[in-house]
Amino acid sequence: MRILLIEDDRLIGDGIKSGLTKLGFCVDWFSEGKCGQQAIDTAPYDAVVLDLSLPGIDGIDILRDWRKSGYDVPILILTARDALEQRIDGLQQGADDYLCKPFALTEVAARLQALIRRRHGQISPTLSYGHVVYEPASMNVTSHGEPVILKPRELAILELFLHNAGRVLTRPLIEEKLYNWNEEVSSNAVEVHIHHLRRKLGNDFIRTVYGVGYTLGDNK
Incomplete structure (x- = not known):
């Protein structure tokens, strides 16, 4: 955020x-x-x-x-x-x-x-979508009830998607949310982080909307 x-x-x-x-x-x-x-x-x-x-x-x-x-x-x-x-x-x-x-x-x-x-209209301090649960206060993530270790950027992207379930997020928007003005951003940084999230949380957890951006996959 x-x-x-x-x-x-x-x-x-x-x-x-x-x-x-x-x-x-x-x-x-x-x-x-x-x-x-x-x-x-x-x-x-x-x-x-x-x-x-x-x-x-x-x-x-x-x-x-x-x-x-x-x-x-x-x-x-x-x-x-x-x-x-x-x-x-x-x-x-x-x-x-x-x-x-x-x-x-x-x-x-x-x-x-x-x-x-x-x-975002969310009451619970815990964010969840399908099999993934994230507790921002402790920065703990579980998938199917098992702990998952995510790096800081991966956590930030996960939280961004959980706050925007149902929305398609463009790559420029994701970059703006993750990086301040003093940081250099490589051209494929977002793609790399999303690749790592898919590997850890499931290939279908984040879906590519070709020509537009990314969104959460099916809620299951």
């Missing part, structure tokens, strides 16, 4: 990006509010982590502008402003969740996973 992070504190921003990346997220980090505000148009983000105290523009102003413009991406406010009135204001301006500093990275990840689930 691709995350937009807007945080001006270098230590905090680097910690969040590094930690979320290890947990399977793809993270684009901006330390300047204006740049982060404009970045919303550059990639299909699944959620935003937004600090409020930013140089040049207040995070609440970014939030307000996005919501007025119709952006519906889930937004987690991360800030040192812990007064009740400020928390209420953030939620009333369109934030989906609020987390005060200091925080635990695992809680940030858990809240993001919950926001993304709700965006």
Whole structure:
């Protein structure tokens, strides 16, 4: 899942990006509010982590502008402003969740996973399709009840497909969800990851729609 992070504190921003990346997220980090505000148009983000105290523009102003413009991406406010009135204001301006500093990275990840689930209309913390079950919190995968070891990119693609069961996903979209701007992507990277997923989960688990992209196979 691709995350937009807007945080001006270098230590905090680097910690969040590094930690979320290890947990399977793809993270684009901006330390300047204006740049982060404009970045919303550059990639299909699944959620935003937004600090409020930013140089040049207040995070609440970014939030307000996005919501007025119709952006519906889930937004987690991360800030040192812990007064009740400020928390209420953030939620009333369109934030989906609020987390005060200091925080635990695992809680940030858990809240993001919950926001993304709700965006896709999913209640259960476990994602499943046919014989495959995935638990994002623990990053555990089973196929026919047996554990399966997947690499981080394979987990990310699996989660993407499970969140979009019934949809055909194009290769460019999959690349945008998996890789941030600083990463070089080989021309056949997606095909290689899908090949490995088929080998581990079954050849029919992901189906090729020729000329369009990929979708999950029959639910069995």
